Amino acid sequence: MKSASIRVAADDCAGILKVLADETRLAVVERLMQGPQHVGEISAILEVEPTLLSHHLRVLREAGLVVSQREGKQVLYSLASDVQGSRRGRAINLGCCRISFK
Amino acid sequence: MKSASIRVAADDCAGILKVLADETRLAVVERLMQGPQHVGEISAILEVEPTLLSHHLRVLREAGLVVSQREGKQVLYSLASDVQGSRRGRAINLGCCRISFK
DNA sequence: CGTACACTTCAACGTCCGTTCATGTGAACG
DNA sequence: CGTTCACATGAACGGACGTTGAAGTGTACG
Numbered sequence: 001m002k003s004a005s006i007r008v009a010a011d012d013c014a015g016i017l018k019v020l021a022d023e024t025r026l027a028v029v030e031r032l033m034q035g036p037q038h039v040g041e042i043s044a045i046l047e048v049e050p051t052l053l054s055h056h057l058r059v060l061r062e063a064g065l066v067v068s069q070r071e072g073k074q075v076l077y078s079l080a081s082d083v084q085g086s087r088r089g090r091a092i093n094l095g096c097c098r099i100s101f102k
Numbered sequence: 103m104k105s106a107s108i109r110v111a112a113d114d115c116a117g118i119l120k121v122l123a124d125e126t127r128l129a130v131v132e133r134l135m136q137g138p139q140h141v142g143e144i145s146a147i148l149e150v151e152p153t154l155l156s157h158h159l160r161v162l163r164e165a166g167l168v169v170s171q172r173e174g175k176q177v178l179y180s181l182a183s184d185v186q187g188s189r190r191g192r193a194i195n196l197g198c199c200r201i202s203f204k
Numbered sequence: 205c206g207t208a209c210a211c212t213t214c215a216a217c218g219t220c221c222g223t224t225c226a227t228g229t230g231a232a233c234g
Numbered sequence: 235c236g237t238t239c240a241c242a243t244g245a246a247c248g249g250a251c252g253t254t255g256a257a258g259t260g261t262a263c264g
Contacts, residue, residue, distance in 0.1 A: 013128060013203075014122075014123055014124055014125040014127075014128045017119055017122055017123035017128070018120075018123040018124075018221095020116075020119055020123070021116055021119035021120040021122070021123040022116055022120075022221090022222080023114075023116040024222090025116075026115060026116045026119070038240090039240075039241060040240070040241090049223085049224085050240080050241065050242095051223090051224075051225080051241085051242085051243095052222080052223060052224080053241095054241060054242055054243085055222080055223080055242090055243090056222090057241095057242090058242080058243085070230085070231085072231065072232070072240090073230080073231050073232065073238095073239060073240050073241085074231095074239095074240060074241085075240075075241065075242090096203065096204070097201050097202060097203045097204070098201070098202050098204075099199050099200070099201050100199060100200050100202075101115075101198065101199045102198070102199070102200075120251095124251090124252080126252090140210090141210070141211060141212095142210070142211085151253085151254080152210075152211065152212090153211085153212085153213095153253085153254070153255080154252080154253060154254075155211095156211060156212055156213085157212090157213090157252080157253080158252090159211095159212095160212080160213090172260085172261085174210095174261065174262070175208095175209060175210050175211085175260085175261050175262065176209095176210060176211085176261095177210075177211065177212090
């Protein structure tokens with residue numbers, strides 16, 4: 001387990017942005033904005049190798065942006081609650097700033 | 103001259119975020135949100151070597167986030183107009199998304 | 205002109221990061 | 235139990251990026 005979520009220091013805005021500044025990770029987050037999803041689904045939709053995706057998910061997890069939870073053989077990922085934008089909008093709330101997409 | 107501003111493809115959101123995902127560049131942008139400033143001032147306030155700062159300013163310029171303009175010996179930098187948040191607020195408007203700071 | 209000032213550009217080095225391949229773990233099923 | 239499925243982790247490679255020092259450009263001033 002260990003979703004210790006070391007959560008990057010809130011004042012390290014650049015650090016959190018670095019996590020999001022990757023095509024794959026950004027796509028994952030945009031995907032999760034519409035609701036939780038299993039790794040397999042994400043991998044298929046984004047056409048990203050499961051191994052590679054797993055690595056990126058780890059980065060997102062350790063940054064506290066997403067959380068994981070096992071469901072049988074699969075693992076369900078969702079946006080961390082304190083990151084979720086107001087009512088499922090296209091926005092996320094990092095500690096230091098807030099990003100809204102169009 | 104040449105502020106050709108190749109401006110990163112608007113759909114390359116990760117690309118633009120990468121530009122902002124650096125402590126120094128983020129600090130510069132936050133600084134410029136409060137108005138235009140000369141390189142020397144920025145360098146002094148942020149305590150960044152002029153050479154290093156110049157490099158980062160180039161990255162910001164080529165991403166179309168800031169614009170430069172000579173004033174005698176000095177060079178004045180300011181946020182690009184189409185990036186400036188509504189009424190000098192603490193927010194910037196990238197093509198793909200909008201970031202607001204607290 | 206020559207010098208000083210304010211930056212910018214060039215070249216080079218070290219490090220971090222995204223990707224891949226190989227291996228490990230945990231859950232369901234026969 | 236052994237196997238298979240669904241992911242996670244570890245190690246390693248290559249390229250991109252931040253930083254530095256040296257040289258270049260442009261402007262003002264005497």
